[in-house]
Amino acid sequence: MADHIILVENPTDWKANFPNLPVVAAKDYLSKPEYSSTGRSLRVLNLCRSYRYLSVGYYCSLLAEARRHRVIPSVRTLNDLSRKSIYSLDIEDLDDHVQQVLGKPRPGFTATAFELDICFGQCAAKELQDLARQLFDAFRSPLLRVEFRLQGKWRIATIKALHLQSLSPDQEEMFLGALSGYLNRRWRQPRARNNYRYDLAILHNPKEAMPPSNPKALQQFIKIGRECGVNVELIEKKDYGRLAEFDALFIRETTGIDHYTYQFAKKAESEGMVVIDDPDSILKCTNKVYLDELLRTHRIRTPKTVIVRRDNLDRVDSEIPYPIVLKIPDGSFSRGVFKVNDRAELLDSAGKLFKSSDLVLAQEFLYTEFDWRVGILNKTPLFVCQYFMSKEHWQIYNHEPGQERGVRAGDSKTFRVEDAPEIVVKTALKAAGLIGNGFYGVDLKQTAKGIVVIEINDNPNIDHGIEDAILKDELYRTLIEDFVWRLERKRGK
Template sequence: MAEHILLVEQPSDWKPGFPRLPVVTARDYLASGDYSAHRQLRVINLCRSYRYLSIGYYCSLLAEARGHKVIPTVRTIQDLSSRDIYNLSTEELNAQAQKSLARRKDGLVPTAYELTIFVGHCGVKELEPLARQIFEAFRCPILRVEFRLHGTWRIGAIKALPIDGLTAEQEDEFFAALERYLSQRWRQPRARLTYKYDLAILHDPAEELPPSNPKALQRFVRAGKTLGLNVELIQRKDYGRLAEYDALLIRETTQIGHHTFRFAKKADSEGMAVIDDPDSILRCTNKVYLAELLEANRVPRPKTLILRRETLLDAEAEIDYPIVVKIPEGSFSRGVFKAADRTELQRIAAKLFKQSDLILAQEYLYTEFDWRIGILGRRPLYACKYFMSEAHWQIVRHDGDGHHEEGLFETVSVVAAPAAVVRTALKAANLIGNGLYGVDLKVTDRGPVVIEVNDNPNLDAGVEDKVLGDDLYRAVIGELVARLDRRRSSVGRSRP
């Protein structure tokens, strides 16, 4: 197999006169398991759209799950999708934009300028340094950058441009730049560091099912103070103050395209220690990514299929009814349905396909309870049994009137939980990162299987802290402090 592949949405997107390169259609890449085994593959995603939950989005998502080196990454896609997010990353670029554009003498429009960047190159010699810096911040194959002059030159908008939107001259520039790019060694962008000691805890007092109840939030505050941190509870309205803190703990249900993700992204861009970090949010909130990640790394899970509209009935060929059908993004048992037969499957799928180009079908495995193993910094933290709600097949039952009912729970020490369950949970969580995760598992005749990995697990007073008490909260705050200490120590050693 080639060391790199280029993904296109339709075969016709790669025109007859284009160079002979390893081109693969998006649907072939999504459907074929042959690519999963090739972990060093470089993927250039040239799909027509990277819209959230589109085929282009899923190509980047599954490429990351398969361990491939892909541009754009899902994180870059999210950065480009929101002006609020990418404005956080353009402040340092604006100084270079002013420096580069102010000295141009080729008939520059007085108040606006547009630049097209092909994998880090733009074809204008004096603007090449600026093009490279923009590409390092937003690693996307083709970018169109709009500059605006308001006293000084600043970036007004950054957009991904599809290959079918190029002129013949631009196509030549793109392929020349692509050849140079593919001949280079893959590099990851540098991370920024900061070194403060104030902690912000993001929460929403009005949230119906928050990940931490009010008593737990107060215990976080108390734990922080015992460890020498100034801890403040903040809300969505405090976004502009976030840079005042050194660390962020998110105790509000996280979602993509939501202010919780913007908080995580800004905290990360400021060099803050953050739980949940934006990469963990991206990886955990989409069940398609998790399904592919677990499959690629041989983590036991229920039989799972990733379905498109045209492959919907593959589900009943591979999985016995009832079939569990899931929207890729959901929390607290939302977006999860059970189809008893083909009619129900088609009805549920028709609704879900209006929201996502891909959905999941999974075998139904009923157990009296699910295990939840909390993982922090690649170590097990707590263990709980979550029982199904009364006369229902899920832990949380959502009624049509907006009410919900939760099942019972039993918290046990980690050492009292089955060793195989803890090992499997650790393996799954470690594929996501080194943050705070809640891994849900069922114990079956073939051993424990992972249902999902949550980036924002519940830590409620009276539930998850039943065994550890205040030590649970001190452990989470202590992890953030340890990260800040390591950063400070690292900076101290690097000073001359």
């Protein structure tokens, strides 16, 4: 196989007069096993027609990262470009450069807005070439359209991804020239900025029905933090503008890519802060399609899983027997998860899920009385819990309508790490190590066939009276001291 491939949604997008390069249909990349088993040296150029959240183009980049392929655009770039509130964090330093270039007097130029197209960091305007390269370094997407506006001074107004099928003949010529140069360059990653300090912000939502930490746990973080010399302050969504006042951010609110928690994590990272959950962990953990591919690639046992598209829905029950569990890729706390018992239920539930995602996960149903969860910080196990199924229900959390007191959860039991089954802890450590060195909760089932990993959570619960039942204050102290260690490492101490 070539060292690079080009993904297109429709083979006709790669025109007959284009160079003879290894072009692959997106659906083949998503489904054919030879692409799943290819080594990490493969470079993937995603030229799909849409990069919107949970589209086929989005999933191509998502699974490429799970397979350790080197892909552009990355999922992180796609999410950064999706909302100006996120990508504006990355262009603040570039606006001065824009003014320096565009603010120079030019005879006959009276426009107050114009657009610039960028192909792999190349553009047609020589005076903007350095800026085009910097924008490509910040947003590594093959084709970008940047709009500049005069608002007192020249600024970058919007940045959008362009798509191959929308190019004019002149743009196609520029694209092909830039593509040739790109394919002959070494892969580079943009450099991160760093900053240092010692105040910890905990992002929470007092109105969240099922937060990762209950109020008593949050108060313990404040108390123990001060004992460790760290000022801990609870912040909310409205405090986004204050984020740069702090040195570190701990997210204790349910995370999501299409959610302000990701925006907080991205801004914190751009400010050089220590942040848990970091943006990459949120990206990797919140999507079950990515996690399934990642775990299988590294031979970690998971439930038998089929990635379902509209064109293979009819064949799902020939691969997985009923009952089948259907999952929306970015659900949390058992939300967006359905158990179907026959074909009618399969078609009905899948149809509902396809309204928000081009791909759905179908998994074999593995009933156990409880799930294991191993809490892991910086590749070290902190706690082990058993979470029992909700009464007369097949999940830990029962979201079914008609309950008297809203969401109902099952009981739990906490263990010392050394008292938990060694295989459970070892499997959890291996799985979490694939994500990073942050704070993760690995959910596992103990079955007759062995240990099965269900998912990896990027912001696992720490509730007073449950996860801290064994370690007590030491659990909070360990987390606070980890922030201190990360901050001091940034300072070179």
